[in-house]
Amino acid sequence: MKKGNELFKQKLAVINIGLPSFAESIEDQGGEVVHVDWRPPAGGDPEIIDLLEKLEKFSDRIDLANDEAVRRMTGAQPVLTGLGRAGDVIPGMGERMILHAGSPVDWDSMCGPVKGAVIGALLYEGWAEDREAAERLAASGEITYSPCHHHSAVGPMAGVVSPSMYVFVVENRAGENRAYCTINEGLGKVLRFGAFSDDVIERLKWMEKVLAPSLAEAIRVSGGIDIRDLTARALMMGDECHNRNVAATSLFIRTIIPCLLETKLGKGVIADVIGFISGNDHFFLNLSMAACKVSTDTIAGMDNCSIVSVMARNGTDIGIRLAGTGDRWYTAPAGMPKGLYFPGYSEADANPDLGDSTVSEIAGIGAMAMAAAPAIVKFTGGTPGDAVKNTLEMYEICQGEHSHYQIPVLDFRGTPVGVDIRKIVDKGISPFINTGIAHKNPGIGQVGAGILHAPMEIFVEALKAFAQTLK
Amino acid sequence: MIANFILENRYYDSVCLMQVASKLKEEDGLKEAAAMMGTDANKKLMEEIGLLNDDGRAAGPNDLIIAIDGSDEVVVESALGKAKELLEERKSEAGLDVEVVPRSLDAALEREPEANMVVISVPGQYARREAGKALNRGLHVMLFSDNVSVEDEILLKKLALEKDLLMMGPDCGTAIVNGVALGFANVVGRGPIGIAGASGTGIQEISSIIARHGLGITQAIGTGGRDLKEKVGGLMMEKALRDLDGDPDTELIVLVSKPPAEEVVKKLMGIIKGCCKKVIVCFLGGDMELMKKEGIIATDTLEEAALMAVSVIRGEKYEKSNFTCSLSDAGKIAEAEYSRLGEGQKYIRGIFSGGTLCDEARLVLKEMVGDIYSNLAKEDRLKLEDVWKSRKNCLVDMGDDEFTRGVPHPMIDSTMRNKRIVQEAEDAGVGIIFLDVVLGYGAHPDIAGALLPAIEKAGKVAEDAGRYISFVASICGTPGDPQDYNEQKRKLEEAGVVLMDTNAQAARMAAAIITRGKTLKK
Numbered sequence A: 001m002k003k004g005n006e007l008f009k010q011k012l013a014v015i016n017i018g019l020p021s022f023a024e025s026i027e028d029q030g031g032e033v034v035h036v037d038w039r040p041p042a043g044g045d046p047e048i049i050d051l052l053e054k055l056e057k058f059s060d061r062i063d064l065a066n067d068e069a070v071r072r073m074t075g076a077q078p079v080l081t082g083l084g085r086a087g088d089v090i091p092g093m094g095e096r097m098i099l100h101a102g103s104p105v106d107w108d109s110m111c112g113p114v115k116g117a118v119i120g121a122l123l124y125e126g127w128a129e130d131r132e133a134a135e136r137l138a139a140s141g142e143i144t145y146s147p148c149h150h151h152s153a154v155g156p157m158a159g160v161v162s163p164s165m166y167v168f169v170v171e172n173r174a175g176e177n178r179a180y181c182t183i184n185e186g187l188g189k190v191l192r193f194g195a196f197s198d199d200v201i202e203r204l205k206w207m208e209k210v211l212a213p214s215l216a217e218a219i220r221v222s223g224g225i226d227i228r229d230l231t232a233r234a235l236m237m238g239d240e241c242h243n244r245n246v247a248a249t250s251l252f253i254r255t256i257i258p259c260l261l262e263t264k265l266g267k268g269v270i271a272d273v274i275g276f277i278s279g280n281d282h283f284f285l286n287l288s289m290a291a292c293k294v295s296t297d298t299i300a301g302m303d304n305c306s307i308v309s310v311m312a313r314n315g316t317d318i319g320i321r322l323a324g325t326g327d328r329w330y331t332a333p334a335g336m337p338k339g340l341y342f343p344g345y346s347e348a349d350a351n352p353d354l355g356d357s358t359v360s361e362i363a364g365i366g367a368m369a370m371a372a373a374p375a376i377v378k379f380t381g382g383t384p385g386d387a388v389k390n391t392l393e394m395y396e397i398c399q400g401e402h403s404h405y406q407i408p409v410l411d412f413r414g415t416p417v418g419v420d421i422r423k424i425v426d427k428g429i430s431p432f433i434n435t436g437i438a439h440k441n442p443g444i445g446q447v448g449a450g451i452l453h454a455p456m457e458i459f460v461e462a463l464k465a466f467a468q469t470l471k
Numbered sequence B: 001m002i003a004n005f006i007l008e009n010r011y012y013d014s015v016c017l018m019q020v021a022s023k024l025k026e027e028d029g030l031k032e033a034a035a036m037m038g039t040d041a042n043k044k045l046m047e048e049i050g051l052l053n054d055d056g057r058a059a060g061p062n063d064l065i066i067a068i069d070g071s072d073e074v075v076v077e078s079a080l081g082k083a084k085e086l087l088e089e090r091k092s093e094a095g096l097d098v099e100v101v102p103r104s105l106d107a108a109l110e111r112e113p114e115a116n117m118v119v120i121s122v123p124g125q126y127a128r129r130e131a132g133k134a135l136n137r138g139l140h141v142m143l144f145s146d147n148v149s150v151e152d153e154i155l156l157k158k159l160a161l162e163k164d165l166l167m168m169g170p171d172c173g174t175a176i177v178n179g180v181a182l183g184f185a186n187v188v189g190r191g192p193i194g195i196a197g198a199s200g201t202g203i204q205e206i207s208s209i210i211a212r213h214g215l216g217i218t219q220a221i222g223t224g225g226r227d228l229k230e231k232v233g234g235l236m237m238e239k240a241l242r243d244l245d246g247d248p249d250t251e252l253i254v255l256v257s258k259p260p261a262e263e264v265v266k267k268l269m270g271i272i273k274g275c276c277k278k279v280i281v282c283f284l285g286g287d288m289e290l291m292k293k294e295g296i297i298a299t300d301t302l303e304e305a306a307l308m309a310v311s312v313i314r315g316e317k318y319e320k321s322n323f324t325c326s327l328s329d330a331g332k333i334a335e336a337e338y339s340r341l342g343e344g345q346k347y348i349r350g351i352f353s354g355g356t357l358c359d360e361a362r363l364v365l366k367e368m369v370g371d372i373y374s375n376l377a378k379e380d381r382l383k384l385e386d387v388w389k390s391r392k393n394c395l396v397d398m399g400d401d402e403f404t405r406g407v408p409h410p411m412i413d414s415t416m417r418n419k420r421i422v423q424e425a426e427d428a429g430v431g432i433i434f435l436d437v438v439l440g441y442g443a444h445p446d447i448a449g450a451l452l453p454a455i456e457k458a459g460k461v462a463e464d465a466g467r468y469i470s471f472v473a474s475i476c477g478t479p480g481d482p483q484d485y486n487e488q489k490r491k492l493e494e495a496g497v498v499l500m501d502t503n504a505q506a507a508r509m510a511a512a513i514i515t516r517g518k519t520l521k522k
Helices: A003-009 A020-028 A046-056 A059-075 A112-125 A131-139 A198-222 A227-235 A246-262 A267-278 A283-299 A359-363 A366-372 A374-380 A384-395 A421-427 A456-469 B014-024 B040-048 B073-088 B105-111 B124-136 B150-162 B200-212 B235-245 B262-274 B288-293 B302-314 B327-338 B355-369 B415-425 B447-464 B485-494 B503-514
Strands: A013-017 A032-036 A078-085 A097-100 A144-147 A166-172 A178-182 A308-314 A317-322 A329-333 A338-341 A398-407 A413-419 A432-438 A446-453 B002-007 B030-037 B064-070 B117-120 B140-143 B174-177 B180-183 B190-197 B217-222 B252-257 B278-283 B347-352 B394-397 B430-438 B470-476 B498-500
Touching: A013 A020, A013 B105, A020 A032, A020 B180, A032 B105, A046 A059, A046 A421, A046 A456, A046 B124, A059 A283, A059 A398, A059 A413, A078 A198, A078 A227, A078 A283, A097 A112, A112 A131, A112 A198, A166 A198, A166 A283, A178 A283, A198 A246, A198 A267, A227 A246, A227 A283, A227 A398, A246 A267, A246 A283, A283 A308, A283 A359, A308 A359, A317 A456, A329 A456, A338 A432, A338 B014, A359 A366, A359 A413, A359 A432, A366 A374, A366 A384, A366 A398, A366 A413, A366 A432, A374 A384, A374 B014, A384 A398, A384 A413, A384 A432, A421 A456, B002 B073, B014 B030, B014 B073, B030 B040, B030 B073, B040 B064, B064 B073, B105 B124, B117 B124, B117 B180, B124 B140, B124 B150, B140 B150, B140 B174, B150 B235, B174 B200, B190 B200, B190 B235, B190 B302, B200 B217, B200 B252, B200 B302, B200 B355, B200 B430, B200 B470, B217 B235, B235 B252, B235 B262, B252 B302, B262 B278, B262 B288, B278 B302, B302 B355, B302 B503, B327 B470, B327 B503, B347 B355, B347 B415, B347 B503, B355 B394, B355 B430, B355 B503, B415 B430, B415 B447, B430 B447, B430 B503, B447 B470, B447 B485, B470 B485, B470 B503, B485 B498, B498 B503
Parallel strands: A013 A032, A013 B117, A097 A144, B117 B140, B190 B217, B190 B252, B252 B278, B347 B394, B347 B430, B430 B470, B470 B498
Antiparallel strands: A078 A166, A166 A178, A308 A317, A317 A329, A338 A446, A398 A413, A432 A446, B002 B064, B030 B064, B174 B180, B174 B217
């Protein structure tokens, strides 16, 4: 039988693209109809539409690669296996090198908070005596700056890592790669938000001398802590594991306490360590970021893959890398978050969007999992319903759904994962970002938190380059 | 002045408190405000910006501190009141009952995996891509959009045929599939007649007449107006015919279109002759003799195609008739009208919203009153030089592109049409204003009501000049249409409009009136 005839035997179910009144008419008749909120693709840019159409001819192979990418990312099993001195464990980390968040940037172009964090790191390493000396050294060309992402590492906000800092080592038990991230210092005046006062440096020293060795010992005792498992459970408890880590941090404390008690560490030290972690709802963030990095690194350089493998901001620019185009960065000026500010500060004080923590969104948590964390939407004055909407919108630009990270309110649907630039550009929906907000001047620290969309132009640029590489 | 208020043992989420503080800061006269739980870290922060006093310092970690720096006591008090109000504000149940409208075909497909038809009405330059996507996903398409190139149309239709799918359009305004009206279509019950049409109002008129005669249709498949042109070559009409021929519920097929290209006629005749089912063809203005010679049942009006189909299904002999009512009744109606016309009132002016209805009227009138000027005329000498000005006997299709640039179609909004109606009444040579009134989904919810002011004003304009204007119209619609057919009819009749059963009959009545009864025949 012919298909035309088959249709005549089926119940008509319509998708309506365009005039809403046509959908209403069908509804009035009791017919099945789903209306599409259609907008011109790529903002109506004919050149980009042409490009999208050309890519459609390669859909099969791109989808194949993208499906594999989602399998790899969701199949990764990130396990915290220890801590190490950055200079010793991070691949390619030189002794006079400082890592930072985002895409490559030189001293002159760095934003205030990154400069502040670099100054702090130079003071912390003892390479400079005071701020002035540190600034001279920083600008002298003696220091090599390199993005964390070039070294399997990530860092929240300024993301500054210097050789003596201790970093978490997260291994992919389902693969062979590792990722690294510093230990979270807490909120307010901290290095990652560009503060470098004495108390900031003192805290870093304590973290190096006391916290890191103690945690390393406890992690050794634990035999490895499954970060994917903690993340999955935290999503059930109201975290999205980027801007809200209360549940995950609590779960981590619950896991680490018995291990700490099994070590030979003194009671006082253990109390200090637990006290430090308990006093910082965001302690888990750096673990989560390393876990996300382990997962997203599995797709770097995959042929024909249109999924974003890296999205990061250095406070001057936002940059992405695409799996299918390997190491190449696509950058644009970083945006300004919309959010809430601490007392004494306002939007006028804010630095543009900053940090590697958007690795969360690329790995399928953070803003992608907003529906799991309704408390977060308050940052934009939204409602829990808006949180659900945010996540549902993100499914529109993702290749797949996460097999481990689920959202209770969406009937345990997997979080959207595998951000596909074809869909971003076509639909004009760019990924949401949840973020902290740093003061624009060095030395001050965090002034608020908020959300924003990544700028469309980097995805367009990436799409153009991607089209050249199809095999 | 700095003031701290402590709400003991009250916990609020920090984000919630930040929101309260940010709203407080909008108050006049307020320098700074904070709402924070009294933890050491928070107290330190407030201390640093000079917001803390001894009251605040004494607060514990489970206490809420509202710290305000205001110009005077009144400001501080009012801010405190506002803070409390914000904290106690009853939250609406911003529930999780979220409706998210899909942004793409694929997202919609996730919602409705059983979907089998995509109706597309996006701007023309984007239409091909959306239609292509739908076809590639194995879905039938009705493409309402126009401004799609003929090359793209061919490409889409060939793709559809490869996948054995319907590709209705571009520029397909009307279809009824499995009983569901799509686009501009009337409510027509299910029955044994299948319609394949390259014209929207053609399908509407035929299906409505069938419905008003108590029968129904299986499907009405639109092909888009260009399908039967030489370039496209009737690709979709051929598929529609074959599909209807293969459909066990369809007993008879009605094919409606403007006259196709010669090559296409030949091709279609071959297919029609190969059909197992009877096919009634209505190529408005086409070469009837050629069709008849080939043994194909051809009709010259939409009305005839519909009535012939009804007769065939009922097993009755089709008898051609100019009016549903008796000839003498028709004569009386005509006389009542022409007796009020002045000698100089010699012309009919048709102001149409449906292109095919305008065409049908033009063909009928041509036989009876001679030359008809129109924006649709094929002969150059009869084409309107200025579509905004009528000439002699003249019918304009106001749904044509020239009239709809930047304004809604006259079936949806009668503003332009209303102006034209009044304009015609100002012409002393005009005796009749001839209208179509199209109901159904997509059309104005009360089109008769929308036309009435113009009908009244036109009557008044004529009356003031010592003339009478005769209004003749028909309703293209069914009692099932959302507009309420009988109510529409009542409104028009009360306004003195001579309402005929079909558009063709309205044309004949207009001819009878304007010729003072000379063209009246059975």
